[in-house]
Amino acid sequence: MSTTLQPYLKAVRQTLTAAICLENFSSQVVERHNKPEVEVRTSKELLLTPVTISRNEKEKVLIEGSINSLRISIAIKQADEIEKILCHKFMRFMMMRAENFIVLRRKPVEGYDISFLITNFHTEQMYKHKVVDFIIHFMEEIDKEMSEMKLAVNSRARISAEEFLKRF
Amino acid sequence: MPDTFSFGIDPLTCHAWNHDHSQLALSPNNHEVHVYKWSDGKWKLSDVLAEHVQRVTGIDWAPKSNRIVTCGVDRNAYVWTLQPDGKWKPALVILRINRAATCVKWSPLETKFAVGSGARLISVCYFEQENDWWVSKHIKKPIRSTVTCIDWHPNNILLACGSSDFKARVFSAYIKEVDEKPNATSWGSKMPFGNLMAEFSNGSGGWVHGISFSASGEKVAWVGHDSSISVVNAADGSKLTTLKTDSLPFVTLTWIKENNIVVAGYDCSPAVFSYDGENVVLIARLDDSETKQQQGSKFSAMKHFRSLDNRATVESNDTTLETVHQNTVTQVTIYAGTKANCTKCSTSGIDGQLVIWDLRSLENSGSNSA
Numbered sequence: 001m002s003t004t005l006q007p008y009l010k011a012v013r014q015t016l017t018a019a020i021c022l023e024n025f026s027s028q029v030v031e032r033h034n035k036p037e038v039e040v041r042t043s044k045e046l047l048l049t050p051v052t053i054s055r056n057e058k059e060k061v062l063i064e065g066s067i068n069s070l071r072i073s074i075a076i077k078q079a080d081e082i083e084k085i086l087c088h089k090f091m092r093f094m095m096m097r098a099e100n101f102i103v104l105r106r107k108p109v110e111g112y113d114i115s116f117l118i119t120n121f122h123t124e125q126m127y128k129h130k131v132v133d134f135i136i137h138f139m140e141e142i143d144k145e146m147s148e149m150k151l152a153v154n155s156r157a158r159i160s161a162e163e164f165l166k167r168f
Numbered sequence: 169m170p171d172t173f174s175f176g177i178d179p180l181t182c183h184a185w186n187h188d189h190s191q192l193a194l195s196p197n198n199h200e201v202h203v204y205k206w207s208d209g210k211w212k213l214s215d216v217l218a219e220h221v222q223r224v225t226g227i228d229w230a231p232k233s234n235r236i237v238t239c240g241v242d243r244n245a246y247v248w249t250l251q252p253d254g255k256w257k258p259a260l261v262i263l264r265i266n267r268a269a270t271c272v273k274w275s276p277l278e279t280k281f282a283v284g285s286g287a288r289l290i291s292v293c294y295f296e297q298e299n300d301w302w303v304s305k306h307i308k309k310p311i312r313s314t315v316t317c318i319d320w321h322p323n324n325i326l327l328a329c330g331s332s333d334f335k336a337r338v339f340s341a342y343i344k345e346v347d348e349k350p351n352a353t354s355w356g357s358k359m360p361f362g363n364l365m366a367e368f369s370n371g372s373g374g375w376v377h378g379i380s381f382s383a384s385g386e387k388v389a390w391v392g393h394d395s396s397i398s399v400v401n402a403a404d405g406s407k408l409t410t411l412k413t414d415s416l417p418f419v420t421l422t423w424i425k426e427n428n429i430v431v432a433g434y435d436c437s438p439a440v441f442s443y444d445g446e447n448v449v450l451i452a453r454l455d456d457s458e459t460k461q462q463q464g465s466k467f468s469a470m471k472h473f474r475s476l477d478n479r480a481t482v483e484s485n486d487t488t489l490e491t492v493h494q495n496t497v498t499q500v501t502i503y504a505g506t507k508a509n510c511t512k513c514s515t516s517g518i519d520g521q522l523v524i525w526d527l528r529s530l531e532n533s534g535s536n537s538a
Binding site: 017018021023024025026027028031032034043045046067123124127128129130 | 179181197222223225241242243266267268270286287288312313314332333334375377393416417419433434486487489494495496518
């Protein structure tokens with residue numbers, strides 16, 4: 001199973017490197033405004049074709065690009081009920097603190113668990129290849145964190161049940 | 169070795185040189201234009217032109233008449249003239265656009281200039297003597313999206329423009345108050361104002377980021393977001409040649425000889441391509457990152473153990489790029505020479521650096537990379 005992880009991440013990395021070529025673009029719909037075109041979606045010629053990279057049906061990444069912004073949505077592997085709850089809570093925790101993450105979006109795109117919005121202002125202030133590194137690192141770590149949390153939940157449940165039943 | 173000058177951490181949106189490159193005008197990604205003078209081996213800030221209220225998107229410096237034209241997101245353009253006391257005085261240009269201006273270029277004879285805008289039109293402006301102001305005429309059809317780049321033909325009449333509707337076009341910008349009747353060119357003989365002389369599609373669809381006429385005006389080249397470089401030779405029946413490169417897209421280009429163009433973009437390093445009538449081929453990359461890699465391997469072992477010693481971590485120091493520019497190059501302009509024979513060119517980037525590249529070393533070293 002893990003043999004598909006490296007090619008999957010490599011494909012995501014290369015697509016991101018190409019899609020993160022953003023430039024400062026003033027809105028051609030509202031004067032004096034500057035909006036992320038991937039969110040506004042009013043001018044079709046400014047949007048790139050969305051690309052979905054799937055490892056399997058449950059794990060996939062949707063990359064939507066435009067002339068000045070990029071949206072990456074990740075669907076995380078959730079095998080059972082516990083993982084679903086953990087994932088939901090973990091993502092909600094991070095999305096509430098989206099301002100500190102800078103590139104995180106407060107609401108995930110429909111059908112995915114977490115979304116990032118990268119604009120030309122971010123690529124002006126940060127190195128593009130390091131932003132891509134961050135996203136890939138995030139994708140790698142998220143699975144590890146989820147497994148760790150699941151183990152922690154299970155072991156904590158076992159210990160507390162043991163303690164409780166010692167009385168009887 | 170290229171000359172590097174750093175102007176802070178803010179991106180340099182655009183830059184322009186005066187006629188003898190002793191002065192430089194640039195915009196640090198805000199509403200101001202900074203004019204620098206070269207003195208004692210450094211660039212000294214000599215003036216700040218602050219008339220725009222929003223980001224400045226284009227600067228052009230007319231070499232003979234010594235006037236600067238700037239345009240910005242606030243839908244305005246100003247023509248700056250140097251006063252006897254050394255200060256620059258702005259004159260507002262009535263562009264009549266209702267969206268941001270994106271690019272501006274003086275015509276070769278400096279009698280007029282063209283401004284591209286997000287209002288899907290080009291504003292060609294000339295000076296009306298009787299009212300003492302700059303007026304504009306619009307080229308609208310058939311542009312369908314923001315005009316991203318423009319360039320003048322040496323005959324002062326024809327204008328090439330690239331747009332985010334994936335097309336590169338050549339228009340006539342003939343203004344009877346200012347121009348004499350033009351002779352027929354390879355692009356056509358009838359040139360009323362706003363006439364579309366030629367229209368080309370950018371291959372598989374990619375916004376046109378930069379466009380440039382060759383020194384003779386017979387060829388026009390543009391770069392698109394699909395990482396392609398296209399050249400059209402009007403003398404050869406408007407033959408279109410496209411090269412799809414495997415690097416990140418280029419955003420700016422200029423002809424440096426009748427058959428050579430230098431391009432730069434998201435790869436952060438300029439490259440020189442050549443057009444021989446049939447194909448576009450890469451001649452050289454101006455950023456010699458090969459030698460840098462060799463030097464890097466010697467020191468990385470020491471760095472590795474030093475970081476292991478200091479922090480007990482294996483630190484992969486790949487934050488800084490190996491190229492001179494650390495972020496996207498925004499503009500490449502001719503520094504010394506002309507489009508027919510350029511000896512040096514300058515690039516400004518989002519990393520706040522301005523780098524001057526010597527192109528003569530290309531001829532000396534020969535084509536050493538492909």
